[in-house]
Amino acid sequence: MSATGNAPGTDPNAWADPRPTALLVLADGTVVEGFGLGAVGRQVGEVCFNTAMTGYQEILTDPSYAGQIITFTFPHIGNVGVNDEDIETVNMAAVTGARGVVLKADITxxxxxxxxxxxxxxLKARGIVGIAGVDTRALTALIREAGMPNAVVAHDPEGAFDVEALKAEAKAWPGLVGMDLVPGVTAGQTFTWDETSWHLGEGYGHQTDPKYHVVAIDYGVKRNILRLLADAGCRVTVLPATATAEDVLAHRPDGVFLSNGPGDPAATGEYAVPTIRRLVDEGLPTFGICLGHQMLGLALGGRTAKMHQGHHGANHPVKDFTTGKVEITSMNHGFAVDRESLPANVEETHVSLFDGTNCGIRLKGKPVFSVQYHPEASPGPRDSHYLFTRFVNLIRERKGEPQVAER
Incomplete structure (x- = not known):
């Protein structure tokens, strides 16, 4: 996993000095040398790999990646630059989601x-520490065999590293199990959302005639989720992660959305699960994604568990048992709902065709469901957009209105 390829970043003389200017130091003492890019300094986190071929800016601004160092398996990262439209985090004042990035090739x-x-x-402006020139195939193989390691990624233009101190820091980091990372990414106050999807030549639009009101609890919500709710005819009120059931009900919503987010669902669930249980008991149509799915599973009596290598990419096949169809999905999670722990009144609706893990549930007899993956797919395919129609159809059904075809 030593440095390979062309000189990284914007310094044409980076390879003139053979000293590495970045290190990735794993908790087991493994040291990967490379060339620094992005912010100078060091960050500690869990190393995962993402197999998406597009959308690195959306990935790097996804709050669900808080506490993680992302290894991109696709070698050409940075070739389309960045812009002001493809950011997924709503809370721009929060610490960036991803702590670090590992690349194969130079940023062109x-x-x-x-x-x-x-x-x-x-990357410098966002405070993301990067290393390039790494054999990312070898690192990915290591993760697949041994699991997602804790590590420190460090960047020093002078190449001055205290390797033993970095090893000790990586070894001492407790990892994501038991860690509540939501406070670092959730919005600190209530706000409304009406922005709709992007269209070529037009940019983003606005929902000016909403029919329904949805309250979204923000555990690290992505912008495109909110846009698709607006597309579906909803006025969206976003509440912080610490919102109580009384806070939600005070807005008299037609439905409740439980967002994605980072960290251990059991840790965040200490304060979120009681709220979710109360909202389910109220009979409100409820839709959860990712962390919201996991905490709904906890609220309904199930358990969650840490995964070996997690699911991170825009090419994951999932079967929807409710339709019999297979969809290609975008995923980003390191915890999963344990299907064996689900009570009899909870039905499994979706499953990963990669490893058979749970990817969706619904509560029998109530308008409550969730999925593990990202149906807003930003980045990724649009196969799962139908789930937003499914959610709004539950609202229509509760109101006695005709439903529309899922699409």
Whole structure:
């Protein structure tokens, strides 16, 4: 996993000095040398790999990646630059989601008409520490065999590293189990959302005639989720993760959305699960994604467990048992709902065709369901957009209105 490829970042003389300017130090003492990019300094986190071929800016601004160092298996990261439209985090004041990034090849100059900035400059501004010139195939194989390791990624232009101190820091980091990372990414106050999806030549639109009101609890929500709720005819009120059931009900919503987010669902669930249980008892149509799915599973009596390598990418096949169809999905999670722990009144609706893990549930007899993956798919395919129609159809059914075809 030593440095390979071309000089990284924007310094054409980086390879003139053979000293590495970045290190990835794993908790087991493994040291991976490379060349630094992005922010100078060091970050500790869990190393995962993402197999998506597009959408690195959306991935790097997904709050669900808080506490993680992302290894991109696709080698050409940065070739389309970055822009101001493809950011997924709502809370721009929060600490960035991903703590670090591991790349195979140099970041090239952007070649895309939408680019407004070089990725290396953007990483610096976002505080993301990066290392390039790494054999990411070997690192991915290591993760698949041994699981997602804790590590420190460090960048020093002078190449001055205290390797033993970095090893000790990586070894001492407790890991994501038991860690509540939601307070670092949730919005600190209530706000409304009406922005709709992006269209070529038009940009983003606005929902000016909403028919339904949805309250979204923000555990680290992505913008495109809110946009698709707006597309579906909803006025969206976003509440912080610490919102109580009384806070939610005070807004008199037609439905409740439980967002994605980072960290251990059992840890965040200490305060979120009682709220979710109360809302389920109220009979409100409820839809959860990712962390919201996991905590709904806890609220309904199930358990969650840490995964070996997690699911991170935009190419994961999932079967929907309610339709018999297979959809290609976008995923980002390191915990999963244990299907064996689900009570008899909870039905499994979706399953991963990669490893058979649970990817969706619904509560029998009530308008409550959730999925593990990201149906807003930003980045990724749009196979799962139908779930937003499914959610709004539950609202329509409760109101005695005709439903529309899922699409």
């Amino acid at each position: 100059d952007p070649a895309n008409w939408r680019a407004s900035r070089h990725l290396d400059q953007w």
